[in-house]
Amino acid sequence: MNLVCFGRFSFVVLAGSLFGVTDEMTWRLLIAEAGRAQEQQQFDSAEAAYTSAMHEAEKITESTAYQGITANDLALLYQRHGDFVLAEKYYLIALSFFRRSNERYMDRRTVGNLASLYLELGEASKTENLLRPFIPDDAHPSAIDADDAILLSDLASIRVRQKRLGDAERLFHAVIDFLGDRHDAESEEIRGNVMSDLAEVYYLSGRLSEAVAHGRLAVNIFETLPYEYAGNVVRGLVNLAMFTMRSGESYESAELFRRAIATSEAALGPEHPLLGEVLARYAVFLRGMKRNTEARKIERRAQKIQTKSRRENFLGHTVEVGALASEIKPQAPVTNQAKK
Numbered sequence: 001m002n003l004v005c006f007g008r009f010s011f012v013v014l015a016g017s018l019f020g021v022t023d024e025m026t027w028r029l030l031i032a033e034a035g036r037a038q039e040q041q042q043f044d045s046a047e048a049a050y051t052s053a054m055h056e057a058e059k060i061t062e063s064t065a066y067q068g069i070t071a072n073d074l075a076l077l078y079q080r081h082g083d084f085v086l087a088e089k090y091y092l093i094a095l096s097f098f099r100r101s102n103e104r105y106m107d108r109r110t111v112g113n114l115a116s117l118y119l120e121l122g123e124a125s126k127t128e129n130l131l132r133p134f135i136p137d138d139a140h141p142s143a144i145d146a147d148d149a150i151l152l153s154d155l156a157s158i159r160v161r162q163k164r165l166g167d168a169e170r171l172f173h174a175v176i177d178f179l180g181d182r183h184d185a186e187s188e189e190i191r192g193n194v195m196s197d198l199a200e201v202y203y204l205s206g207r208l209s210e211a212v213a214h215g216r217l218a219v220n221i222f223e224t225l226p227y228e229y230a231g232n233v234v235r236g237l238v239n240l241a242m243f244t245m246r247s248g249e250s251y252e253s254a255e256l257f258r259r260a261i262a263t264s265e266a267a268l269g270p271e272h273p274l275l276g277e278v279l280a281r282y283a284v285f286l287r288g289m290k291r292n293t294e295a296r297k298i299e300r301r302a303q304k305i306q307t308k309s310r311r312e313n314f315l316g317h318t319v320e321v322g323a324l325a326s327e328i329k330p331q332a333p334v335t336n337q338a339k340k
Contacts, residue, residue, distance in 0.1 A: 027056040027066060031073065038228055041267070043081055050074040065106060068097030072110045079117055080231060082272045082309065087117055108134060112150035119154060124161045131155050141171050143178035149190055157197055165201050172198050185225055189232060192221035196236050199243060208247050215240035230267030231274060234260045238278050245285055254289075257282045276305030 034049035050070060057066035075090035091114040098107035111130060118127040134151050135141070143149040156171035172194050179187050179194075196218035203211035219236040222229060241256035261282065264275040279302035286295035 024060060024066070027053055027060065027070075030056060031070070034073065034077075038077065038080075039226070041227075043077070046077055047074070050077065063101045064097040065101040068094045068101065068106065068110070071097060072113065075110075075117075076113065079113075079120075080228070080268075082268070082274070084117060084121060084273075088114070091117065108147040108151065112147060112154060115151070115154040119157050122161075124158050127154065128158050131158075138167070138171065141174040143175060146186060146190070149175045149178045153190060153194055153197070156194075160197060160200055160204070163204070165205055169198065169201050172201070185229075188221055189225060189229060192218045192225070192232060192236065195221065196239055199239060203243055203246070208243065211243045212240070212247055215243045227267065230263055234264045234268070234274055234278060237263065238281055241285070242281065245288070250289060253285060257285060271305055271308060273305065273309040276302050276309060280306065 030049050030053035034046045034053065037043075037046035037049060050073060054067060054070045054074070057070050060066045071090045071094035075087045075094060078084075078090065079087035091110055094110045095107050095114070098110065111134060115127045115130050118124075118130065131151055131154055135155055138152075138155060141152050143152055152171050153175050156168045156175070159165070159168035159171060175190065175194050179191050195214045199211045199214035199218060202208070202214060215236070219233070219240055222233040222236045225232065237256050237260035241253045241260065244250075244256065245253040257278070260278050261275070264272060264278055268274055279298050283295045283298040283302060286292070286298060
C-alpha cells in the first residue's frame with residue numbers, strides 16, 4: 001500500500017461572509033499572524049497565536065463559528081506537526097462549535113479534515129462512518145463545491161483501501177470533473193491528491209505505465225504549491241518512487257526516496273511520523289537492491305520514529321461528536337512548553 005494523499009483545509013479564505021465588523025478585528029489579526037508563523041515554520045508562535053485567537057473568539061457572541069474556525073485551524077497545525085491526538089481533539093471541538101452555530105454547513109470542511117487524519121492513521125472504517133451522512137449516494141457522485149470534492153476524494157481513498165478499485169476510480173473522476181479549470185492553491189492540492197491516489201488505483205489494476213504517469217503529474221502539481229504543502233510533496237515522491245521501482249527504474253527510485261527524506265527532514269522535522277513511513281519504505285527498497293547494511297541502519301531509524309509516534313498518537317476510542325456538543329468545554333491548547 002502506498003501513502004494516501006489527502007487534503008487538509010483552512011476556513012480562513014471561505015469565511016469572509018461572516019466577518020468584517022470591528023469587534024472581530026483582533027481575532028482576524030491573530031489568525032493571520034498564526035498563518036504567517038506556519039509559513040515560516042514557527043510552530044510555537046503559530047500555536048500561541050491560535051491560543052490567543054481562541055480566547056478572542058470566545059468574546060464574539062454572535063456565533064460559535066469563530067471558535068470552530070479557530071479549533072479547525074489549530075487541529076490542522078497539530079496534524080501537520082505530527083501530533084495526531086491533539087489534532088483529533090480539536091477537530092472534534094471544531095465540529096461541536098459548528099453544530100451549535102447558525103453556520104452548520106461549515107462542519108463539512110472539518111469533517112473532511114478529520115477524515116484525512118483517520119486515513120493517515122489507517123482507520124478506514126472510522127473514516128467511512130464519519131463521511132456517510134454527507135455522501136448518502138455514492139453510486140452517482142457529484143460535487144457542487146470544494147467541500148463536496150474533498151469528501152468524495154476521502155471516500156475514494158477508502159474504496160482504494162477496500163480494493164473496490166472501480167468505485168474509487170469513478171469517485172476520483174467525479175472530483176476531477178468538478179475541478180475543471182480551477183487552479184487556485186486549494187483546487188491544485190485536491191487535484192494533486194487525486195492524481196496521486198489515481199496512480200495507486202492504476203498500479204493495483206496492473207496499469208503500471210498509467211500509474212507512473214499520474215504519479216509524475218501529482219509530484220509536478222505538489223511542487224508548485226506553497227511550502228506548507230510539503231507533506232503532500234513527500235507523499236507524492238514516495239508513491240512515485242514505489243511505482244518506478246516496480247517498473248525497474250531503480251536509479252530514479254533511489255533519487256526520489258532521497259528527495260522525499262530530505263524534504264521531510266527539512267519541512268517536518270527529524271521525528272515526524274511521515275518521515276518514519278518514508279524511511280521504512282526506503283529500507284524495503286534498499287533490501288530489494290541487496291544493500292542490506294544500509295537497509296538495517298535505515299530500519300533502525302524508522303522503527304525509533306514509529307515507536308515514538310505510536311506511543312504518543314494512540315487515539316483509542318473516539319468520542320462521538322454529538323456528545324461533545326453538550327459535554328466538552330474547550331480549553332487552551334497544551335503548548336510544547338507545558339508538555340515539557
